[in-house]
Amino acid sequence: MIKWKVYINSLDETASVYLAHGEKIQVKETDKLVFEVCMDTDDFSLQGAPTVVVGDIPLLMTLQESTKQDFYIFSSKELISSHGARYFYNFFGESEVTLYFDNTFSDPISTTFDILARKENAIIANEMLSFLTENLDDALAICFSRSKKGADLLGDDEHKFNKIDAINQAFDYLSSAVHLFLRERKSHIQTDLVLSENGAPTGPDSVYWALTNLDRLSPANQDSVNIYFNNRGFHYEQLPKEISFEDYDVYENRVINTFLVNVVNFLHSLKSEYSTRAEFHESPSHSDYVRFDHTMAKFSRMVLEVKIKEIDALIIKASELRRVYLKVMPSKIKVSAVPRMTSYVVKHSHYKEAFSKIEKCYRTHAPDFSDNKLLLGLKNLSIIYELTTLILLHREIENVFQASLTVQNFRSHAESNPFGGIDAERPEGVINNHFVFSSSAFLIDLLYEAKIYPYSADSKPGDLIDTSNTNGSALYGKHHFCPDFVMKVTSKDKGFTFTAILDAKFKDLSTIKEYDMDALTNKYLMNIHSVGDNGKLKISSIDMLIILFAHTKSGTLLRRVAPRHCLTGQHPVFPQSTAIALNTVDVTLLNEHLLGIKKVVTGMFGIDSTS
Secondary structure (H helix, E strand, C coil): EEEEEEEEEEECHHEEEECCCCCEEECCCCCEEEEEEEHHHHHHHHHHHEEECCCCEEEEEEECCCCCEEEEEECCCCCCCCCCHHEEEEEEEEEEEEEEECCCCCEEEEEEEEEEEEHHHHHHHHHHHHHHHHHHHHHHHHHHHCCCCCCCCCCCCCCCCCCHHHHHHHHHHHHHHHHHHCCCCCCCEEEEEEEEECCCCHHHHHHHHHHHHHHHHHCCCCCCCCCEECCEEEEEECCCCCCCEECCCHHHHHHHHHHHHHHHHHHHHHHHHCCCCCCCCCCCCCCCCCCCCHHHHHHHHHHHHHHHHHHHHHHHHHHHHHHHHHHCCCCCCCCCCCCCHHHHHHHCHHHHHHHHHHHHHHHCCCCCCCCHHHHHHCHHHHHHHHHHHHHHHHHHHHHHCCCCEEEEEECCCCCCCCCCCCCCCCCCCCCEEEEEEEECCCCEEEEEEECCCCCCCCCCCCCCCCCCCCCEEEEEEEECCCCCCEEEEEECCCHHHHHHHEEEEECCHHHHHHHHHHHHHHHHCCEEEEEECCEEEECCCCCEEEECCCCCCCCCEEECCHHCCCCCCCCCCCCCEEEEECEEECCHHHHHHHHHHHHCCCCCCCCCCCC
């Protein structure tokens, strides 16, 4: 028999909860947890050793001494008194915890933990989520777009932009080109028979009608004769007359009118999908902690409500265009009217442009806010802070250096690749991690979560190298550093370069001072070197470590050197480390430090800062 339980804040049996597949339990983000799995000999020999996975992080399970013979007890390694046992610290919402066994044929056992967050975290989370919501389009473009705006909607590697963007572009063109289609539109000449007292059967169709309707003939006197057969006069009450007219029901026009109908149907379907109902949950029993289900739902709905309003506006525009084009070139609607370049389309630029934009609309994907796009997939407040920091960095870099974003893509990192990675196809749900800003005076490279590996035969000149005395593991592979951001600023005129590591922490100044400042300074300023042109290691090219933190309750700035020797002082020295507060309502310190870097690389401090 297998028993799986978790101790919460105490190893007392009264503080334990037995876990079963499909169940849900509620914990606070600050709770310290110890997982325990008990197995008898038969189960152990059949199932193998257990592994508990919290979210996507496997826990090391150690075998404990047992007073019972033929009985095995495995416990998670972190002690109940350890800060490392706070597995859900800075998390909120729900997280899955799964029990696996070494034998692959065993089905995993999963339970859900509903995590309550501290009120102070709730306040900052609300600010960050509000910021991401208000800047959602910018955030999505920075995180998920393959290239800068203005690129082809299909992309060079089949990364496709939003279908809404493509529809907007098609509508803009069709609205501006109505006069072109009025002046020149595809048609063919059709003939029709009209019966009237003044008809004249002179064409083949009208003659055929007269010959096939002889039963309508009647004898006539000289005054009423209107047709002759075999030199004898007869009378029809009405005679056929052939008329010619332009018929616009042709393939090229069907494509455009069908597209407008299909777009209206698609937009109504999308609106229905995004129209979500508000769901509210009961207040938590712990007064100092807050459930984030309603918080995330609130901002998720805000995002979708904005999108629904955009869709409503598009539906109105599509309906108006549909009405106009049905008047300009009336045609039937065909479900299978897929645009293809006929000889007529190729020869007429307004048709060719319209077909090109319609094709892109059909081939692009519908927007998706259901799983991995920013707000709806966020669980960890530290991750939200990193994304918020990424957006704020983009804005302040463009502002301080008067630079524009010229490159944004995804790079793959591996020990065999040079530092900074190599361009690769961005995996689904993974955000861009390489950004280049440029102006006439500066070039700025920004890397997100770049990996810094130990020295190897694959190391190349200019690579940053992890020189720490730390071993890898079978679980995580060869040891490497992975700072949140590496920023390299180069003056095009002076040729000076300044490299800074920025690490975002969802913490306050006191915690940074006690736990992070010394450790990160040693890690990033002492244990990183670079490869010289001769292939040998040389002094690190990292000039500065800037720790960014979210909570301001215990202060906003932590210095490691005298004020006049700080980056923002009169006589800065490098390398150095500092910690500054950064949040959505105050970017002053970040702005000041970026201005300091700008002065250093332009030589305004008189410091020879090269790398």
